[in-house]
Amino acid sequence: MLKQLKIFNTVIEPGKSYKLNFNMAKLYTSTSIEVPVLVERSKKAGPVVLVTGGIHGDEINGIEVVRQLIVKKLNKPVIGTIIAIPVLNIFGFLSGTREFPDGRDLNRVFPGTKSGPLASRFAYQITQELLPQVDVVLDFHTGGAQRFNAPHLRVAQTETSSWNLAQIFNAPFLMNGSNIKKTFRGTCADLGKTYLLFEGGMSNKSDKHIVATAVNGTVRVLNHLKMLHTTVEVKKPEKESIVITDSKWVRANYSGLLHPKVPCGKKVEKDEFLATITDPYGELRYKVKSPHAGYIINVNYSPLVYQGDAIFHISRHDE
Template sequence: MKRMPVEIAGKTVAPGESATVVLPVPDTSLRQGAGMPVHVFHGRREGPALFITAAIHGDEMNGIEIVRRLVGMKRLQRLSGTLYAVPVVNIYGFIANARYLPDRRDLNRFFPGKAGGSLASELAKVLFENVVAPCQFGVDLHTGSNHRTNLPHLRGNMDDEVVLGMAEAYGAPLALNVAGAEGSLRYSAEECGVKTLLYEAGEALRFDELSIRAGVRGLTSLMEHLGMLTPRKTARRKKVPMQIAHDRTWCRAPASGVFKAGAKLGQRVRKGEILGTIYDPFSNQSYALESPKNGVVIGVQSLPSVYKGDAVTHIACFEALAKAEASVDQFSELMMEETPIS
């Protein structure tokens, strides 16, 4: 049976073709026009539809570079199924180097969106109807926020066997078994039956090469798992065992001051262990930040100045703590040794 073309925003993409389609979104305040570019690859052969989104928060740069590298691959010319890749969802925040929309709304709390609502609702509706709804699978790319750096890890419903298989194929060392927040892209996609992963890595407004390479590697591995790309015959891709966290917690500053971190990303910590020290900048007084649980550090604040109650260090908890730390170490070594994928 002949494969049918796909339509998006009034444009038709035939089997074996690719196109960049600009979705219409509300103008900027200067009325100079605006659009959300989507790379569409429609394979000649039947297969699933996968969406990849980046920069739902406008200051998250790693995902933009991951998408750029992915869509430049010659392998996509032999794609089975359909790929929708959006390098910048929140174009307004991206222009302003800002996480949120101009009205300070978090776009990732307004899915699936609605017509006639706020700018966030309008933008969410355009993306959801044109990119998310036609798919069976999805990956949403993120980084840490507000001067925080995240260790590369996945988030998703790991109790779902399909999502768990996607996560294991992606190849990140750690995963959090957590539900998406209501109104988030992942939550809304899953409500519509679209199996979705969230990839967290690096920090806002910065490129992190390891996080980017791991992201590209993960997406191509996932597409092989879904039957969209043919696995490479030359060499079997190495992977590390993925460890799933059963709990997580933020360690909050016990006092305001200047924070000097002691624990590093990927480090195993014990309950009561000192993760860093907060100093009074005008005296010798200091306050220790203690880990409330056993776990592995998956997020740290990079900005020294803190207020009491600030989320400073993110801890993920595992049944096999030593295995989790080992997976992180093996993953870092693998990414440093491996030639970037093309």
């Protein structure tokens, strides 16, 4: 017998589609801000999967991933339920910024409070009303502040179900890392949910290759959960994920103009030439070299840097 599924005071009937409006706040003009929540439920019992994008309003790639899942009707399961929220942070999306209107990062206020600041109230409703109904969460992010992330999943290896599902998703890189308190990821882990956090690309940019990587990984996960129609093409990955257990940021030794010379995702050797830092006057030209061998998993594409700014994130492989 199918269990009752209730989301935001709406009973989700088997075999039905819903477009719910998670209405949390209004603009100064009293205009309501609605967060569309698309729910597709099969007539057959199965897992409840939540796919989310745009927890930071300027992370366009994540929003595009969820949009493509909807357009391709991959959110219509043959068993179970798929809940799709393309844009969690509508406020930030409208203004092209990362934060909520109260200046807070939505991904740093979970599980939220009932009567706190706006972002915290929003997180509270997600935690209390939505997450209890969910079994699996797929959350899509990008890099921020002009930093480009190689496509990867961030998962704690100690969370066995999440780690195993990450290997099914099979992103190019799989980063082992502990959860951060007050994040969406950390709250899902505390509630015992299987959770995958995908990172790829940079904020305010749409990258079709990053998006395709995330969509293909999601298809593999949904296929593994037996939620897809047999007509859906499931693309096999070219190779297994490169597991990263340790990494280090390379920081600028000088302030100036940054000129990266290596692409994100490249494997580099110790002392390999990574970038130059110059001044506007033709007097400074400093070569940035890799302190160790590893994979470039993040590149700072800001044209200007200050001394101490993070410019490359490189994995460490002791072997």
